[in-house]
Amino acid sequence: MGEGLSMLFPHLPILHYPLPDEADQEKNVKLLLDGGITTTLLPLLAPPGDCAGKAAQVVAEITKTEDARGPSVQAGLVSPLLMLLKDDQRVQCQIQAGRALGNICYENDSGRHMVDSENGVEILLQLLRSQLDQSADGAARLRLVGCGFLLNLANTQGRDLSSCSVQRPIGLTAGDSASPTDTDSVRMITLKIKFDTNAKKESIQEKALNLGVLDILDDYLKKHSSDDGICQMVLLTIGCLSDSALGQEKLCTCDLPVTIVRLLGSGVSTELQEAALDLLANLAENDGVKVQLARSELKNGSLLSLLETTSKGTCESDENLQLEKLVADLVVLLLTGDESMELLYDEGKGVVFEQVLRWVQSPKEHLRSSGVLAIGNFARNGSHCKQLLFVARHCKQLLFAGSHSKQLLFVDSHCKQLLFADSHCKQLLFADSHCKKLLFADSQCSHCKQLLFVARYCKQLLFADSHCKQLLFADSHCKQLLFADSHCSHSKQLLFVDSHCKQLLFADSHCKQLLFADSHCKKLLFADSQCSHCKQLLFVARYCKQLLFADSHCKKLLFVDSHCKQLLFADSHYSHCKQLVKAGITEQLVATLQEQAGGGDMADNPALLHAVFSALRNLAIPAINKPVMLKCGLIDGVLPHLKVDLAAVQFKLLGTLRMIIDGQESAAVTLGTNESLLQQLMEWCKVEEHAGVKGEASRLVASLVKHSRSSTVMKNIVSHGGIVPLVNMATSEHVMMQNEALVAMTMISVSILDDAAAALVDSELVPILKTMLSSDKTQLEILCNTLTLARNVAVSNELKQKLVAAEVPAIVKNLQSHSEAKVQTVAKALSSVLDK
DSSP: OOHHHHHHGGGTHHHHSOOSSHHHHHHHHHHHHHTTHHHHHHHHHSTTOTTHHHHHHHHHHHTTSGGGHHHHHHTTOHHHHHHHHHOTTOHHHHHHHHHHHHHHHTTOHHHHHHHHHTTHHHHHHHHHHHHTTOOSTTHHHHHHHHHHHHHHHHOTTOOOOTTSSOOSOEEEESSSOSSOOSSSEEEEEOSOOOOOTTOOOOHHHHHHHHTTHHHHHHHHHHHTTTOHHHHHHHHHHHHHHTTSHHHHHHHTSSSHHHHHHHHHTTTOOHHHHHHHHHHHHHHTTSHHHHHHHHHHHHHHOHHHHHHHHHHTSSSOOHHHHHHHHHHHHHHHHHTTSHHHHHHHHGGGTOHHHHHHHHHTTOSSHHHHHHHHHHHHHHTSOOSOOSOOOOOOTTOOOOOOOSTTOOBSOOOOTTOOOOOOOOTTOSOSOOOOTTOSBSBOOOTTOSSOSOSOOOOTTOOBSOOOOTTOOOSOBOOTTOSOOOOOOTTOTTOSOSOOOOTTOOOOOOOOTTOTTSBOOOTTOSSOBOOOTTOTTOSSSBOOOTTOOOSOOOOTTOOOOOEEOTTOOOEEOTTGGGHHHHHHHHTTHHHHHHHHHHHHHSOSTTOSOHHHHHHHHHHHHHHTSSTTTHHHHHHTTHHHHHGGGTTOOOHHHHHHHHHHHHHHTTTOHHHHHHHHTOHHHHHHHHHHTTOOSOHHHHHHHHHHHHHHHHHHOOHHHHHHHHHTTOHHHHHHHTTOSSHHHHHHHHHHHHHHHHHOHHHHHHHHHHTTHHHHHHHHHHOTTSOHHHHHHHHHHHHHHTTSHHHHHHHHHTTHHHHHHHHTTOSSHHHHHHHHHHHHHHTO
16 A cells, blocks of 8 residues: 555545445535545645545545535645646546546536636546547546536536436446446436526636537537437536527527437437427527527428327327427427528428427327417418418419410519419419510619518408409508608609599609509509609500409419519418418317317316417408408307406407407407407406506407497497597507597497497597697697597587587697698588587
């Protein structure tokens, strides 16, 4: 026995005779610390002594106890341990030094900082690089130790990893054997790391990231995917590094997220699959990572493959169900990003898109809920829709008119699919032999980035009935349907629609008649030859009888800009909704609502209800979907849920009803004559705890008035107290809501003023009208609608007296000299009523 070992002899029992109880071991360590063991160990760690490895092993054992970590740092043990870690000629010494350093850094900022100050980050990363491909004795253990050391060193924010799926400790032997055994395993790394909310910005993480730690971890996952211990350590370390802003930034530009996905299909354990999915869900909060994962799924299908494999298992174990839920949740999360959603949608042909449609019909509640949430994400108003009209899957041809019209629409090489027509629409556009180019986007106009803009309320871009009486239909809110870019001096107004929709288009002095439709539809569209920027926007031959012929499935005309970056349609952002409705998703969602209302195993699930109503609301936005969804029994499916307690579900329910009755008179009448709905609706209009529910309920009241156009519905609303929420909504900070309220009250005052007069007086409408008329901040459209409402209610003697008493006539008199002619006109009309 050498001199060094003889000095260490009093402390050897802790190595060879593990105590049976952890509490006793902690007591023993305390005795060793009181005896000055750290001071004794310091000279033994210094090379070239032959006991350095044993001394490092002692440090590793005692620092498993919290009380020993601080004294080990204070005694100066970190520096010699790092020197041992660099000694690539003695692998066993490296292993024990790595264990010791990893345990010193566990939940110990002073230990981490000391390691960092001694260039420990660089030393550790160099070690991991050098051991990546090593196969010598002890190399596997050293890799595991190194990954454990990196985990505790990188966990500078005290990230809580106690919820990770590892069920057993990562073990290392106390002896010299090359592999761990169950009998003498050592808990070198524990996963229960507490979160420190006061942690400051950590330079250690940044240093590791800038030194390429993510590339190292990526290589380890690829090279050692069969080693669960290493993979678990790597995944946990990535999770720690992702807590920093720099880590999130670098994760978006490296291959690690994709490597983690591939790990799922490499035959790893269920515990490791769960850990990987948990980490991916955390990383996918970043939109850049969402895009990476979406592209990976399109190429490899790893997530859906894992789900399919799990679902086909011989038994539905808790582990399998948990895996299914994690995969489904991750897919839904990917769909919350605009670009990743588009990638997975893949123009309606995406495997993920088709799979989630099947989830909605699954008997498994977690898959069904996830499917509904996914549908809601596919159906939302995406900003990057690439295919703007989707129709039946089996349509393989673009649009061609008669044999004399070779190309109706021109697009550049990036536009692969312009327009599809379903089986009900065989010929969308017709042109005779003189029509060589129906639509052409001027490639020389650099300013005209968008030839088509559609106002929010535009329901139909072009509609040609059998007599071609109406080429354009837009509601009263659509004043400007189509505009070119404001920077294009020659094309400031490409299309302008007046309130009566009598004239399709008048442009500026350079484009006197860009579009003109006479009573016989002989001259449908001509481009002004004097406008250099608009040489050929639209052209049809003199004999072209129909610019657009479309059935109920296809009502839109298409324009493309010079770069062909956007295919622009009315309702273009809701193309996914059209595809989903055609795929029959409404029936499935309504069936889910019925099950929820009918009791049974699938009933009373607020999360599922919220998901269903979210999806239905988005699906009901496009005008083309509304009648289809109504035929599926949507209203009957919704009404049984009026008593739902959760405000978030109430909000989505109200939004669904408001969307579905837009432009659907019979549906609005049905709801406006439903006693239960009206009673509950008025209660929701009074909710103060949830502004969203209150606002959505008030908007639904206004929509019932506007779209039903029924005096019976209006009387019902007045009798149930619906005037008060309309008056309150007129003072909203949102102009759109103000306008909706004013329009609804104007319609009521025109149709049933005698029935509504008392309620209008009691609701304090007149003071609000006075405020809106006298304020210089009132927008022009609101001002005109307020004057119109005041003129209509002034027909009632009682309301007229209230207006006069409030000195409204003087305000109106001033408005007669307003700079806008329209305001002058309406103000004079109101004055004539007030002066009678």
